[in-house]
Structure formats: structure tokens, C-alpha cells
Amino acid sequence: MDCDTARVLLHGHLDGELDLILDHEVDRHIEQCDRCIAEYAAIRALQTRLKDQSLYFEAPAELKEKTRRAIHRALPRAQASPSIRRSSVRRAVRFAIPMAVAAILALLIVPSAIRPGHNEIVAQEVLASHVRSMMASHLMDVASTDQHTVKPWFNGKLDFSPPVVDFAQDGFPLVGGRLDYIDGRAVAALVYQHGKHVINVFMWPAAPEAAHSAKIETQQGYNLEQIAVAGMNCWIVSDLNPTELAKFGELLRARG
Amino acid sequence: MPDETTAVDFERTFLPHMDAAYNLARWLVRNDHDAQDVVQDAYLRALRFAGGFRGDNPRAWILAIVRNAAFSWLKSNRGSDPPVLFDENVHEGHAEETGLEADALRKADATMIRAALEELAEEFREVIVMRDIEGLSYKEIADAAEVPIGTVMSRLARARTKLAQSVKNRIAKG
Numbered sequence: 001m002d003c004d005t006a007r008v009l010l011h012g013h014l015d016g017e018l019d020l021i022l023d024h025e026v027d028r029h030i031e032q033c034d035r036c037i038a039e040y041a042a043i044r045a046l047q048t049r050l051k052d053q054s055l056y057f058e059a060p061a062e063l064k065e066k067t068r069r070a071i072h073r074a075l076p077r078a079q080a081s082p083s084i085r086r087s088s089v090r091r092a093v094r095f096a097i098p099m100a101v102a103a104i105l106a107l108l109i110v111p112s113a114i115r116p117g118h119n120e121i122v123a124q125e126v127l128a129s130h131v132r133s134m135m136a137s138h139l140m141d142v143a144s145t146d147q148h149t150v151k152p153w154f155n156g157k158l159d160f161s162p163p164v165v166d167f168a169q170d171g172f173p174l175v176g177g178r179l180d181y182i183d184g185r186a187v188a189a190l191v192y193q194h195g196k197h198v199i200n201v202f203m204w205p206a207a208p209e210a211a212h213s214a215k216i217e218t219q220q221g222y223n224l225e226q227i228a229v230a231g232m233n234c235w236i237v238s239d240l241n242p243t244e245l246a247k248f249g250e251l252l253r254a255r256g
Numbered sequence: 257m258p259d260e261t262t263a264v265d266f267e268r269t270f271l272p273h274m275d276a277a278y279n280l281a282r283w284l285v286r287n288d289h290d291a292q293d294v295v296q297d298a299y300l301r302a303l304r305f306a307g308g309f310r311g312d313n314p315r316a317w318i319l320a321i322v323r324n325a326a327f328s329w330l331k332s333n334r335g336s337d338p339p340v341l342f343d344e345n346v347h348e349g350h351a352e353e354t355g356l357e358a359d360a361l362r363k364a365d366a367t368m369i370r371a372a373l374e375e376l377a378e379e380f381r382e383v384i385v386m387r388d389i390e391g392l393s394y395k396e397i398a399d400a401a402e403v404p405i406g407t408v409m410s411r412l413a414r415a416r417t418k419l420a421q422s423v424k425n426r427i428a429k430g
Binding site: 007008009010011012015017038039041042043044045046047048049050051052054055056057058059060062063064066067068070071072074075132 | 263265266267271274275277278279282283288291292295296299300303357358359361362364366369370373384387388389390393394409410412413416417419420423
């Protein structure tokens with residue numbers, strides 16, 4: 001290696017951006033070249049000085065606040081656009097008060113009468129969350145295939161600890177998790193993959209509702225399944241075909 | 257995505273990178289007031305184009321927009337001032353003969369380094385800010401500055417050599 005090449009590559013070397021072979025060649029050149037070793041030391045000294053706190057300009061708090069306000073002005077949350085999630089939220093809100101009244105009446109009179117309606121809304125929310133997560137803005141808060149990383153991540157973020165199991169050996173690797181909001185509460189969302197399909201699993205502690213027949217519904221081309229896992233209410237949603245989704249549901253029920 | 261982007265989604269993805277955005281803008285336009293304008297402008301532009309973001313690296317994505325906003329600002333506000341170009345004859349002196357000395361650089365105080373970096377041409381200043389101050393990888397810099405990865409290393413090499421030389425000249429002048 002000649003000096004001209006080494007003088008460029010030593011930067012990649014210092015930055016840990018070279019492959020092993022080049023790294024080694026740079027080392028070998030530097031060891032026997034006084035000028036390059038001096039340059040290497042000088043650049044390293046410069047890099048150290050550049051880490052000085054006073055050279056980093058943090059964003060002023062007023063800028064953060066100002067920008068947040070500008071974003072909200074430019075894009076109000078209730079913007080009228082054909083979003084599944086928002087329409088489902090709006091629908092949920094519109095029905096919230098009548099439903100609360102109905103729920104009280106139902107508890108007194110016909111305990112199971114309103115459940116399908118409630119479940120339907122939850123199903124809509126689950127589906128909307130899945131669709132939204134696929135829009136790539138926010139699939140995962142914690143990206144890890146390691147269940148021992150994902151599970152502790154939820155600590156302190158939820159008032160329960162969801163079962164997190166990796167099913168990589170069965171063809172359904174865990175890829176990450178995030179917080180989501182379903183049925184008026186914070187829930188755990190676990191993200192699995194099967195081939196190119198993404199599976200979202202939403203979990204939260206279940207009120208002991210009527211036993212769910214593990215029936216798969218299809219809505220807007222997505223398949224949804226609701227099951228009970230370790231005392232959790234659990235919704236599985238994906239564009240995966242119903243057979244494979246059922247297989248995944250079985251795994252979750254058996255080992256979750 | 258624009259239709260489905262809520263302010264909350266957008267904030268959750270991009271607001272955590274506002275320090276990085278401001279730091280880059282601040283180094284490029286070199287004053288607080290204009291850097292704030294540039295960042296705010298960039299965030300509003302980002303909001304419009306959020307549909308083009310595919311979830312890979314929000315920091316590099318927002319920095320690319322901040323960088324473009326900063327360069328448009330520089331272009332329209334430079335007025336009659338000549339662009340800041342590094343005068344190699346003045347600053348580089350006899351670098352080839354004297355070489356760079358690590359000891360001298362270790363002694364350089366932050367004010368001196370800051371002045372030298374502010375004087376560096378923008379294409380060199382930005383790679384040093386992104387790599388040595390912000391800690392971006394070459395890949396992230398390549399994405400943000402929209403140049404090939406190989407260019408990142410050669411530009412960094414030139415930028416650091418110029419900066420080191422400039423700091424050394426300042427030390428020599430006292």
C-alpha cells in the first residue's frame with residue numbers, strides 16, 4: 001500500500017469502517033511509515049478534541065416546542081382523511097356514551113348482549129393498528145429477535161408483563177415489539193415474521209369474557225384471530241393465509 | 257402515507273432527532289436564529305414528504321432534509337458575501353513539509369477548533385459535523401448527504417487534514 005492510499009484509508013480505519021483485510025493492510029503500512037503514523041496520531045487527536053461538549057449544539061427547548069406546534073397546525077390530528085384508524089376511533093368515541101349506558105343495562109339485564117359489538121370495535125382497532133404499523137412509520141419500538149431483550153423492554157411501560165416467545169424454529173421469528181393503544185388502554189404489540197409476511201400480536205390482560213372460539217375472520221384482506229394466552233386477551237393479525245395464521249395461533253396458545 | 261400520518265406518528269419518529277438536526281443546521285448556517293428557522297422549515301418539509309420515508313433510518317432521512325434546507329438558506333442569504341471557501345494557500349501552508357503534529361492538536365482548545373471548523377468549506381464542514389460530532393456511520397452520512405459511501409471517506413480525509421492544518425496554523429500564530 002502506498003502513502004496516498006493509506007492517508008485516505010487511515011480515516012476509515014480510525015472510524016471502524018474498513019473490512020478486516022483493508023484494516024490489516026493499513027496497519028501494516030502505518031507501522032513502517034513515519035509520516036503516516038504521525039498523520040494517524042494527529043487525526044486521532046483531532047477526533048478526540050472534536051468530542052468536546054461545547055462543540056455540540058443541542059436544540060433549544062423553544063425550538064422543540066415551536067416545531068411541535070407548527071406540526072400540529074399543519075397536520076391536525078382530526079384531519080378529515082380516509083384513515084381506518086381514525087374512523088374507527090371516531091366511531092368508538094361516537095358510541096362510547098351510548099355503549100356505557102348499554103353496558104350498565106346489559107350487566108343488569110342481558111349480560112352477553114353487547115359483547116359482539118364491543119369485540120367488533122376492538123377488532124377494527126386491532127386491524128387499524130396493524131395497517132398503520134405496516135405503513136413503515138412505526139412498526140417497532142424495540143427491534144430484536146431476542147425474547148430476553150423484548151420482554152424486559154416492556155417493563156415499566158405496561159402494567160403487565162406479556163409472554164414473549166420466539167418461534168424462529170417453527171418459521172415464525174420474533175422481530176420486535178412496541179407499545180400500542182387498543183380498547184382504551186396501553187397494550188403490548190409483538191411483531192413476528194413469516195416469510196415476507198408481518199404478524200402483529202396485540203396482548204393485554206383479559207377480563208374473563210366468554211370463551212373465544214379461535215375463529216379467524218377476514219377483514220379488508222387481513223386475517224384476524226382472537227385467542228387467550230396465559231390469561232391475556234390476544235389478537236393476531238396479518239395478511240398471512242388463514243391456515244398458517246391458525247398454525248401460529250396454535251404455537252402461541254401452546255407455548256406463549 | 258401522508259393521508260394516514262398523524263402528528264403523533266410523525267413526532268414519535270422524527271422529534272427525537274431534533275438535536276442532530278439542530279446541530280447540523282447550526283454548524284452550516286452558523287447562528288442560532290437562522291438554524292432554528294432552518295430546522296423548523298425542514299420539519300415542515302419532512303411532514304409533507306413523510307410518505308417517502310420507508311422506516312429505515314429516520315435520523316439520516318431528516319438530516320438530508322435539514323441539509324437541503326440549510327443549503328437553500330445559505331444560497332438565498334449569502335447576498336453579496338462571497339461563499340466561504342477554504343483558501344488552501346493561506347491555510348494549508350507547507351503542510352506537506354511540516355506534517356501534522358498530534359501533540360499540538362491535543363493542546364488545541366475548543367474555541368480554536370470551533371473557529372477553524374466554522375471556516376472550513378461547507379462540504380468539508382458537514383462531514384466532520386456528521387461523523388466526528390454527531391457520530392453518524394459512513395452509510396448514514398452517504399444517505400444524508402446523498403453521495404456514494406466512497407466519497408464520504410475521501411471527503412472526510414480531506415476535511416480532517418484541512419481542519420488539523422488550520423488548527424495548527426492558529427496555534428502557531430498564538
